[in-house]
Amino acid sequence: MSKHGGKTNEPNQPQIPAGGWGSVKEVTTILLKEHVPLEGTQLLVQQNKPDGFMCVSCSWAKPAHPHPAEFCESGAKATAWEITSKRLDPTFFKRHTLRELEGWNDHELEEAGRLTVPMRYDGALDRYVEISWDRAFAEIGAELRKMDPKQVAFYSSGRASLETSYMFQLLARMYGNNNLPDSSNMCHESTSVALPKTIGVPIGTVVLDDFEQTDCIFFFGQNVGVNSPRMLHQLQEARKRGVPIVTFNPLRERGLVSFVNPQSPVEMLSGHETVISTQYHQVKAGGDVAALTGLCKAVLEADERARATGGPRALDIAFIDEHCHGFDAFAAAMRARTWDEIEKESGLTQGQIEQAAGTYLRAKQVMGIYGMGLTQHRNGVLNVQMLVNFLLLRGNIGKPGAGICPVRGHSNVQGQRTVGITEKPELAPLDKLKELYGFEPPRDKGMNTVEMCESIKAGKLQGLVSLGGNLVRAVPDHDQMDAAWRAIPLTVQIATKLNRSHLVHGRTAYLLPCLGRIEIDRQAGGEQSVSMEDSTGCMHGSRGRAEPAADTLLSEPAIVAGLAKATLDPNPKVDWDAWVADYAKVRDAIAATYPEIFHDFDERMWQPGGFRKPVAAAQRKWNTPTGKANFTVPDTLSADPDMPVPEDALRLFTVRSDGQFNTTIYSLEDRFRGVQDRKVLFMAGADMARLGLADGDIVTATTAVDDGVVRKVEDLRVVEYSIPAGCVAGYFPECNPLIPLWHYAKESKVPAAKSIAIRVDRTDGTGRPLH
Template sequence: MSKQGGKTPGKTGEPNEPKIPAGGWGSLKEVGTILLKERVPFEGAQLLTHQNKPDGYMCVSCAWAKPAHPHPAEFCESGAKATAWEVTSKHIGADFFQRHTLRELETWHDHELEAAGRLTVPMRYDGALDRYVEITWERAFAEIGAELRKMDPKNVVFYSSGRASLETSYMYQLLARMYGNNNLPDSSNMCHESTSVALPKTIGVPIGTVVLDDFDHTDCIFFFGQNVGVNSPRMLHQLQDARKRGVPIVTFNPLRERGLVSFVNPQSPTEMLTGHETVISTQYHQVKAGGDTAALMGMCKAVLEADARAVAEGGPRAVDADFIAEHCHGFDGFAAAVGARGWDEIEREAGLTQAQMEQAAGTYIRARSVIGVYGMGLTQHRNGVQNVQMLVNLLLLRGNIGKPGAGICPVRGHSNVQGQRTVGITEKPELAPLDKLKELYGFEPPRDKGMNTVEACEAIRAGKVQALISLGGNLVRAVPEHGLMDAAWRALPLTVQISTKLNRSHLVHGRTAYVLPCLGRIEIDRQAGGEQAVSVEDSTGCMHGSRGRAEPAADTLLSEPAIVAGIAKAALDPNPKVDWDAWVADYAKVRDAIAATYPEIFHEFNDRMWTPGGFRKPVAAAKREWKTPTGKANFTVPDTLSADPDMPVPADALRLFTVRSDGQFNTTIYSLEDRFRGVQDRKVLLMAGADMARLGLADGDIVTASTAVDDGVTRTVEGLRVVEYGVPAGCVAGYYPECNPLIPLWHYAKESKVPAAKSIAVRVERTGGPDRPLH
């Protein structure tokens, strides 16, 4: 039997979590292993030298910023895995489906599906055979177009994951709007939509204000709910440099994540030979899942109390009174609300002591320029929008937005998910330049609101969606409520998947289904106008050119722009102002169109796309220009400190929050292990020893988790193994997407509708174990 969490199953006691640092020899070993596994040890290693480099390709994994002066190896372990996964020598042709029916493939693990290799030919589902069969590109486009022409445009959904380029995304949103809808949900709806809702109301922009240079000038960094070692490991270089300057890093996170504890730089021969570790977090506060608003409230309370003492004693202010007077609205109301909250309530909801929050606040007060970094640990809650706004409140107290070394830094996941929004992928018509599209292309864009991801799922369940076109991604696996959603997907009249690899969404499909295999970003894209390049936007709002370096997996593949154009030409009437073929032949013409649509952001796009470090789009708040209704940065008062007032946790239940491993990127599972947590099998629940004892569980027990709500729907995940771990009492961690079936579709963030995957009330029932019989 394998060990879990560094302990022998069947024993209880103090958790024995791995103490390995992020990076180091473990990272190098992982890179070598994935290159060998994908059978590209030499080609892959050579490709990695071009990753995130000027005139190279931008990583298809995370969206972290790309420096103007890159390291010799400007990639991380996660990025190397993503590259090897995409350029694998293992391929899937039509013969694969002659050997395997879809019913058989449904029994495969998600990891096995993607590990089978790259899709290479267009295919259509044959129900009589229960197989995909090869089809020509011409016939696929003609059939898809004919189906779409028969449908009500309002009932067709155009989903996109976050990896498609700016060029493809622009063409895709134009296709949807010329077809007749704003049904353009994307992966932002699943993660950082809470950011896109919270920040415009508070500081007037939908994205962060920080760029890489700010990390060179900061004197304090705060982390909230973001696992840098797994989700954006290249940021560790900025964090290590900051720590070497003596910059304190304060972390609030339910788990002690290794990347936020210590780091050995694989690019430093000295560190690799000596094993010298850089301590990343100088304070680490294990906040309860969902306790972030309370923790931030506690810090704000400590800052305001320190300011009151300073005023009374005639000392230096703890708040930036001049900044607040000139730039902020709503301070007095916020300060009064903070004063009305007692420490007992704050401690209870945060899972931290007053002393811990005062310690963090003291570090904050002593710093001149502070960066607030956060991830989905803030956004994927019922009060996700409020969580983000509370972080803004903290930063505004000392003027930490709009000056060097300071600002708010949401860390995006997919490599161009932010850029897709920039060029029009949005279900919200008020965020799209509809009048400009009308002027440029001579059609009347739809003005009614489209569906976001949750709304699209609700409409699919209700039988209202006639077709789902998916530009990348694995939406069937990414969404909540699998028990109800899987049957609804199968009732869809039409599904079209534009993909590089086989995944669950190809198996749980509509009655008529097509798989359209595309080139990956790393591959050379040859069109009539020559080899093409594309562009992406990183988390800091900087645009980068990307040029493929690998030979395509097959000569039967089409590029994403070519596939979008093929569907558009088949589904739409000709428009003399849109030359889809010309755009496919030369992507520079698409960039010219983007520049014409968004001149403030993309003027001289083709000339600037290879700027080292990228060119940044205007971010008014970074210059202390507040494009809000008040004309100022706004303090906001939280409605509640409760983690989730709409899904309380019964006394016999726990609060589940989902996590990712070092062996995955979103729904893509590179391996079943998680070396940072000592886990060899992802079907686990990480639980505090005290909770295990309270519930009569032991390390290694097999359990079933069920959602602790009474809404007439049974939601369970079976066969989970309990692992004793350093989790806050009352909380339990499980892996995404394995635990997604436990998330009710209705359980999402207020205002943003982001699924609240970080706060789910669950009961855990023992069903077996290695050493103890059931009673």
């Protein structure tokens, strides 16, 4: 890496930094594109402020003392996207059949504007037609009452507030199931499984203050420049203090290479870039277990040398003896691994790994930050456990400036879990719900997202109520799932904009438009506020500031209440109308259900920086069966041992662009990777030569597994890129048809989207192979 902004001579790879004038231009462009330049600018200064509205995209922490502009490029795009002046009223659907709209791409569908009225699908017309709210609720309730509750799912995206999420889980459980799949099932469920077993909490231990005290940061599989750009402020400040940042990631992501702070006039005028990663190791996709094994092995070898010479120990023996369980077995397993097998599996040399370990050994307070690059593998749970092992070796959990930091990608996906959105009955306060509301909650396990898809594929699911999201595009096995989706007897979509899941619908389908979080929510009790939890476990209030897109919209709590009243028998202990009139009453209910976390909820939610829920591991209290932090012994060096890559194939991992938030595509170009469209495969030059491909060739990608199903994506353009040999990258969700539904993380069932064996064949542009 060059000391001048981290620039390297990489094939077809732009050398622009994250932030800078490029970010300013992108924000200006989308505000103009959505016809909200003045309103959008006024709203952005209130984004992520203690008395403003919380960003609708990423869930990165909100500081107590925010910057003047406490928003990033991605957050500004999300805001402009929601407050757009464009509208989809009933006349739009009179002009377009759903079959016609299926020909539009994802960007075009959402770009069309905000939904304004409730609608029901008319099969004879192949159109959505307007329906009144009362009639929609009555009809949906009548359908749900006829169904087997065990065969109905209540899905939620990470957008919903704590108040809405609590009401939604109560609706599902009073209806009779724990079928509460959510977007966490698609991304960080591996975290929620791994961390309780190792350190006794389901979330990370790091808060913003730790960034000010750390003296070393390790990054694994997280693209900060796209998924959580506001974190770049903390990273830049750490780098200015001389804190080393060591990155393990298959692609050289621009946000982890260099950054120009758009809020610094000096940097903007001078073009001065801050080098973010002081070491950048391009680990192979699926090579994280091996890389972390190498790091742990290097630390143990350094400790053996220290013992032999009488020097200071490399291990924090006092911490291990007092706080850890299983160290001896883990250490023996690490020593038994050879450097040859570690190098082969990780794609890194012993020297590279030892260089990173040396940086770790020189530090006293180390943070481990990671994203879906660790969680979305067959051994995603093990990946997270290996990072915990690495941190435990030197006592880097439960002290200032150190800890583990999973970065959640959706605005309130972590908070939804906190208030009961879970398919696992043992994680929900069922006895408390029984006491408060006088009903018998279901005790059997519900469906997670993969299990829901399996039920849909088998023709068993009778109904799906979806609180936000674009499930049809987000789930694996697109082509296999589409036909099955259309056979679901009932689908209900609560949404702000049109997306693919509204076009690929059930036999009876409803589209219920809701207020967005940024909009003023006026109810009988006055203007309402909501709350959400950030990635560090802090709760924040949020006040809508924009006028609603239409006076016909209902809030998410009002829609959930409308569905509940139409579906459930009356319950004198649940006054849905009172909850909708005053969301503070919902917060009182949340506090009654979770008093340890949410006591004095309504007052504390406006505390600058939020209030944090208890995280025992941060105080070195381990709520595990052993009463200690547990080392995990890996049984493999591969994150994906169950999908081997044939010699003539490559290992695909999916990525997102700078013009994207989850399945929402703001623009087709990706300026950080230098492409103007999303139907591309990023490939190493050596692999292109081996396969007889040239930059720009059109190819078909086919999943290289023999399970009787042909999975392929056609018309992909090859782009030569700096990527480990044997690996190839493509965009989510365009490459989702290549992911088998059965290829998911053990224990957590997160789709293993970061490691898929594929074959790539050159075509003539019409899908026909060239031999």
